Amino acid sequence: MDSYSTKQLVEQDLKYIWHPCSQMKDYEELKPIIVDHGSGVKLYDKDGKEYIDIVSSWWCNLLGHCNPAINAAVKEQIDKLEHVIFANFSHEPAIKLCEELMEMIPKGLCKFNFSDNGSAAVECSLKMAFQYQYQTGKPKKKRFMCLSDGYHGETIGALSVGTMDLYAKIYKPMLMDTIRIQAPDCYRCPYGKCRDCCQCECFEHAEKDFELYADETAAVIVEPLLQGSAGMKMYPALYLKKLRELCDRYDVLLIADEIATGFGRTGKMFAFDHAGVSPDIMCISKGLTGGYMPMAITITTQEIYDAFYADYSEGKAFMHSHTYSGNPLGCACALAVQKLFREENILENAQKRAVYLNNRLNERLGDYKHMGEIRHLGLINAMELVKDPSTKEGFDGGLRTGYSIYKKALEKGLLLRPLGDVLYFNPPLIINEEEIDKAIELCAESIEEILGK
Numbered sequence: 541m542d543s544y545s546t547k548q549l550v551e552q553d554l555k556y557i558w559h560p561c562s563q564m565k566d567y568e569e570l571k572p573i574i575v576d577h578g579s580g581v582k583l584y585d586k587d588g589k590e591y592i593d594i595v596s597s598w599w600c601n602l603l604g605h606c607n608p609a610i611n612a613a614v615k616e617q618i619d620k621l622e623h624v625i626f627a628n629f630s631h632e633p634a635i636k637l638c639e640e641l642m643e644m645i646p647k648g649l650c651k652f653n654f655s656d657n658g659s660a661a662v663e664c665s666l667k668m669a670f671q672y673q674y675q676t677g678k679p680k681k682k683r684f685m686c687l688s689d690g691y692h693g694e695t696i697g698a699l700s701v702g703t704m705d706l707y708a709k710i711y712k713p714m715l716m717d718t719i720r721i722q723a724p725d726c727y728r729c730p731y732g733k734c735r736d737c738c739q740c741e742c743f744e745h746a747e748k749d750f751e752l753y754a755d756e757t758a759a760v761i762v763e764p765l766l767q768g769s770a771g772m773k774m775y776p777a778l779y780l781k782k783l784r785e786l787c788d789r790y791d792v793l794l795i796a797d798e799i800a801t802g803f804g805r806t807g808k809m810f811a812f813d814h815a816g817v818s819p820d821i822m823c824i825s826k827g828l829t830g831g832y833m834p835m836a837i838t839i840t841t842q843e844i845y846d847a848f849y850a851d852y853s854e855g856k857a858f859m860h861s862h863t864y865s866g867n868p869l870g871c872a873c874a875l876a877v878q879k880l881f882r883e884e885n886i887l888e889n890a891q892k893r894a895v896y897l898n899n900r901l902n903e904r905l906g907d908y909k910h911m912g913e914i915r916h917l918g919l920i921n922a923m924e925l926v927k928d929p930s931t932k933e934g935f936d937g938g939l940r941t942g943y944s945i946y947k948k949a950l951e952k953g954l955l956l957r958p959l960g961d962v963l964y965f966n967p968p969l970i971i972n973e974e975e976i977d978k979a980i981e982l983c984a985e986s987i988e989e990i991l992g993k
């Protein structure tokens with residue numbers, strides 16, 4: 541393999557590999573980019589071309605590619621123990637990781653169920669909620685509520701509580717019958733309010749649905765503050781506070797999907813921290829290992845855990861497992877990430893650069909004729925491109941405007957994979973000002989070449 545040219549590697553890739561979330565026919569024109577190595581916010585292809593990874597490789601790379609401290613942690617761990625069955629067996633990295641996480645997760649969460657990807661953590665949370673309700677004498681509570689435009693992964697359970705047709709439509713006959721609450725839509729607010737000055741008037745939809753369906757609902761699941769896959773849609777923390785109250789009033793569990801928002805992405809460690817309330821179950825993945833290893837955790841309360849704790853003969857155990865649960869390499873990465881957070885003021889520095897990034901983006905791109913909105917949360921900045929900002933009417937989806945800009949940006953050395961016509965920056969938290977400036981410049985040039993200024 542070493543002697544393959546880039547061209548040969550591309551040919552062999554297309555011969556064998558079915559890439560995720562892709563129409564493979566698109567690859568006839570836009571060939572796969574063969575990445576050779578990474579460093580910090582940058583990726584380098586086989587021919588030495590540099591790309592700024594402004595989307596953190598699907599929002600998971602947290603502290604830079606090939607971060608020396610995380611690399612060292614993996615190297616040290618791999619010579620000790622690569623993996624071990626996690627039923628009845630345990631290991632120090634997993635135990636220490638739970639201790640570390642206890643210091644930072646929302647209050648009340650204290651029991652950790654490990655899995656190996658975000659969708660698996662979501663499946664785990666749904667099953668846990670369902671079984672909890674059943675085992676605490678509420679067998680009628682077996683449905684789930686979720687927000688419209690939500691995304692929680694692509695396995696069947698996770699798709700059932702997601703509402704994005706792009707991923708779910710074809711599979712509808714296979715999915716659970718879930719209750720969809722109309723989500724906040726702050727950019728096109730039907731109440732004529734704005735994100736920073738509303739009282740979450742749109743929460744009336746949740747209230748109505750709880751009134752109608754809470755008796756049959758085990759849990760409601762949300763992406764807190766940020767509906768990522770829907771186009772980085774952002775909504776106020778007050779919504780979560782109200783949802784917590786409603787869940788308490790109607791005895792419905794609240795599941796926080798912090799897979800995309802966890803570990804400082806929103807400016808605080810977890811998105812729920814902005815609301816000052818705790819969920820009953822929280823799913824984490826992606827940034828947990830710095831984006832190094834497929835690892836996820838579903839974390840819950842003592843109360844939920846206790847509902848499964850009984851003599852074996854009662855059949856109350858949570859019979860849910862994944863082969864790679866608690867993988868020691870993943871735990872070693874996660875511990876290294878936590879150490880860096882503690883020792884290098886990652887969160888504080890990221891907050892400062894978040895202000896810089898948003899200011900610079902607004903200065904450079906704010907007046908572009910097709911810029912609908914630049915919304916931001918932590919270092920996440922989303923630019924919604926529209927046909928006409930005065931009406932907020934979007935482009936015809938068939939034009940694939942965002943995709944055209946993506947291709948242009950790639951030519952220039954910026955990995956700016958869009959969500960429809962929403963371009964976004966969601967960089968590793970360690971990005972510096974110079975890298976921000978360069979990424980903005982490349983983004984601006986790419987937009988100009990497709991849409992003009």
Ligand code: PLP
Nearest residue numbers: 657658659691692693763799800
């Ligand atoms: N939940 C949210 C909010 C996500 O953003 C994602 C992935 O992007 C998932 C769940 C699914 O995670 P995974 O792709 O690891 O299955």
